[in-house]
Amino acid sequence: MEFLGEVLGDAFRYVFEFGPELRTILALTLIVAGLATAIGVLVGVPFGVWLGLSRFRGRGLVLALVNTGMGIPPVLAGLLLLILLWNDGVLGSWDALFTPGAMIGAQALLAFPIAAGVTAGAVRNLSGDAVEQLAALNVSASRRSWIAAREVWPGIAAAVAAAFGRVIAEVGAVLVVGGNIEGETRVLTTAIVQEARQSNLGAALGLGLVLLAVALIVNLALTWAQLRGEPAA
Amino acid sequence: MRAVDFGELAWESDGMQIVAPTDLGIRSGERMVIFGPNGAGKSTLLRLIAGVIGERSGEDVAYLPQRPFMFRGSGRRNLLMGLAGEESNRAEVLAKRLGVSNLLGTPAARLSGGERQRLALARTLASGRSLVALDEPLAAIGAKDRDNVIAVAGDAIGERTAVVVTHDRDIAVAFADRVALMVDGAVRSVGPPQEIFLDPANQDVAHLLGHQNVMVGTVVKQDGPLVQVSCSGLMVWALGEQAAGSEVRVTFGADAVTLHTVSSATATEGQDSARNHWLGSVRSLGDVGRLIEVVVDVGQPVAALITEGSMAGMGITVDDKVALSVKATAARAVTSAKQ
Incomplete structure (x- = not known):
C-alpha cells in the first residue's frame, strides 16, 4: 500500500507541476493526434458514406478490407510507413522519417479505416425507406451523400470519436x-x-492520467454533439 | 399519341418475375393506374419505372414511395429537398392546398403518417419532371380528405404522364384514364376503368372486387349524404358530398343491382327503399362462375349478378324489358381527378 501511495503521489505531483517537459509532450500529442484524426476523418467519412450508399461489384471486398484496416496493429502500420520513408525507400527523398509529419501520416493511416468503416456501417443502417427516398430525390450524387451523412450524424460523431x-x-x-x-x-x-x-512509475502514471483526461474531454464534446443531433421528438 | 418508352425492364426477386412495363403501352399525357391485390408486384413495377431499382435511370420521374421518408430537420427542409426555383414556389402552394403549410416549421420527425404523406406528395407533385409516379398516394390519408387530395393531385399532374399504384378501387376509378390490372407479377389486362372493372371475361377482377359498374357523370344536386349524378342522361343517386357541377365517377357492384320484371317493378315503384330505378332491355347474359351476369342497357350498360335460379324463375332472355333498382347507399360517387 505504501508503494502504491508513493507512485500516486508522484503522479499527481508530476501532473500538477505541469513542467515544460509535460507541456511539450502534451502539445505535440494534441497536434499529431488532432491532425491525424482530421486527415483520417476528412478522407474516411466521405469514403464511408460513398461505400455505404453505393452498390457495385466488389463492394463486399472493399468493406472487408476497410474492416480489416480497422483492426490493423499500429506497429505494423508504422512499419509499412517506415519502409516507405526509409532513406532508400519510395518516399525516402521526403526526408520525413523521425519527424512529427511522419507520425501524423502513420496515425492518419490508422484513423482512415476506422472513420470509413464506422461511417459506412451507420449509412448501411439507414432504413430501406430512407435509401429509397434518397434515390428518388432530384439531387446530385454529392448532395445525396451530404443528406445521408446528415441523417447518420450521431454515427459520424461516433466515427470521429473512435478514430x-x-x-x-x-x-x-x-x-x-x-x-x-x-x-x-x-x-x-x-x-x-x-x-x-x-x-519512473510516478511520471509514467502521471502521463497516463493526462492521456485519460484528453480522451475524456474529446469524448464529452463529441457525445454532446451526438445528443444534440438526436430528433427532439 | 406517343408511347412512353421505358426500355427493356425486368426484375426478379423471391421467385416473382416482374414483366417489362413496355407491355403497358403508357401514352404520353396519360394517367395509368396500376391496380391489383397486395403482393402483386405493383410497387416493384413502379420502382423499376422510377429507377430506384433496376437499370433505368429514372431521371425523368417524380416518384412518391409508398412510405415517404422524412429526413432530419424541419417539414420545410423536407418539402423543398431536391427542388429548385419555380418548383419550390409550387411546393409551398401545394403544401397549402394539401393542408400541411402550417407544419413546415415542425421537425419532420414529429409529423404523423398522413402529414408526411401530404408533405412528400406536395414535393413530388411540385417537381417539374415529366412523369409522375405515385405509390399508394392516399394510403395514410383519411376518408374525408381524399377528394381534396385527389383533386389537388389531378390539377398538379396536369398534362403530364402519371402512373399511380393503388389497391383501392375508388382511387383507381378517380385517377385512371386506363387501368392496368396486375396479378402475380404480371399485367393481366389494360383498359379504361369502365371496361376493366366490368369485364365478364375477367375472372381476376371478379375475384378481386366483384363486378363493378363504373359511370362518368356530373353532380346535379346534393341531398344530405347523397348526390344525384347525371351520367349521360341517366340519373343516379349515390353516396357523395360533391357540389353540383362536380365531375364524378359513380361505382356500384353488380351484386348491388336488383332485377325486376317490368310488371313487378311497376307494382313496387315508390314502395321500396331504393332511390335508383331504371328501365332497360337485356343486352347479354353471361356465365361468371356460379352466377349469371345480366348486362342491361338503360341508356348505358349496367351489370347485375343473379343466380341461375332467379334467371329461370323470371324467365329472362336477351332483349327482354326489365327494371333495375340500386340503393343509393350501395353506390359511391368519387371525385374525378381529371376535370
Whole structure:
C-alpha cells in the first residue's frame, strides 16, 4: 500500500507541476493526434458514406478490407510507413522519417479505416425507406451523400470519436516512425513507455492520467454533439 | 399519341418475375393506374419505372414511395429537398392546398403518417419532371380528405404522364384514364376503368372486387349524404358530398343491382327503399362462375349478378324489358381527378 501511495503521489505531483517537459509532450500529442484524426476523418467519412450508399461489384471486398484496416496493429502500420520513408525507400527523398509529419501520416493511416468503416456501417443502417427516398430525390450524387451523412450524424460523431481514441492511445506507429526523440517526437504514449522503462512509475502514471483526461474531454464534446443531433421528438 | 418508352425492364426477386412495363403501352399525357391485390408486384413495377431499382435511370420521374421518408430537420427542409426555383414556389402552394403549410416549421420527425404523406406528395407533385409516379398516394390519408387530395393531385399532374399504384378501387376509378390490372407479377389486362372493372371475361377482377359498374357523370344536386349524378342522361343517386357541377365517377357492384320484371317493378315503384330505378332491355347474359351476369342497357350498360335460379324463375332472355333498382347507399360517387 505504501508503494502504491508513493507512485500516486508522484503522479499527481508530476501532473500538477505541469513542467515544460509535460507541456511539450502534451502539445505535440494534441497536434499529431488532432491532425491525424482530421486527415483520417476528412478522407474516411466521405469514403464511408460513398461505400455505404453505393452498390457495385466488389463492394463486399472493399468493406472487408476497410474492416480489416480497422483492426490493423499500429506497429505494423508504422512499419509499412517506415519502409516507405526509409532513406532508400519510395518516399525516402521526403526526408520525413523521425519527424512529427511522419507520425501524423502513420496515425492518419490508422484513423482512415476506422472513420470509413464506422461511417459506412451507420449509412448501411439507414432504413430501406430512407435509401429509397434518397434515390428518388432530384439531387446530385454529392448532395445525396451530404443528406445521408446528415441523417447518420450521431454515427459520424461516433466515427470521429473512435478514430481519435485509436490514434491518441496507440504507441506502436508513432514509436516506429517517430523514434520517441525527446522534445521532438515524444508524445504521451511513447513517453509513458520511456518513463516506465526507466522505473519512473510516478511520471509514467502521471502521463497516463493526462492521456485519460484528453480522451475524456474529446469524448464529452463529441457525445454532446451526438445528443444534440438526436430528433427532439 | 406517343408511347412512353421505358426500355427493356425486368426484375426478379423471391421467385416473382416482374414483366417489362413496355407491355403497358403508357401514352404520353396519360394517367395509368396500376391496380391489383397486395403482393402483386405493383410497387416493384413502379420502382423499376422510377429507377430506384433496376437499370433505368429514372431521371425523368417524380416518384412518391409508398412510405415517404422524412429526413432530419424541419417539414420545410423536407418539402423543398431536391427542388429548385419555380418548383419550390409550387411546393409551398401545394403544401397549402394539401393542408400541411402550417407544419413546415415542425421537425419532420414529429409529423404523423398522413402529414408526411401530404408533405412528400406536395414535393413530388411540385417537381417539374415529366412523369409522375405515385405509390399508394392516399394510403395514410383519411376518408374525408381524399377528394381534396385527389383533386389537388389531378390539377398538379396536369398534362403530364402519371402512373399511380393503388389497391383501392375508388382511387383507381378517380385517377385512371386506363387501368392496368396486375396479378402475380404480371399485367393481366389494360383498359379504361369502365371496361376493366366490368369485364365478364375477367375472372381476376371478379375475384378481386366483384363486378363493378363504373359511370362518368356530373353532380346535379346534393341531398344530405347523397348526390344525384347525371351520367349521360341517366340519373343516379349515390353516396357523395360533391357540389353540383362536380365531375364524378359513380361505382356500384353488380351484386348491388336488383332485377325486376317490368310488371313487378311497376307494382313496387315508390314502395321500396331504393332511390335508383331504371328501365332497360337485356343486352347479354353471361356465365361468371356460379352466377349469371345480366348486362342491361338503360341508356348505358349496367351489370347485375343473379343466380341461375332467379334467371329461370323470371324467365329472362336477351332483349327482354326489365327494371333495375340500386340503393343509393350501395353506390359511391368519387371525385374525378381529371376535370
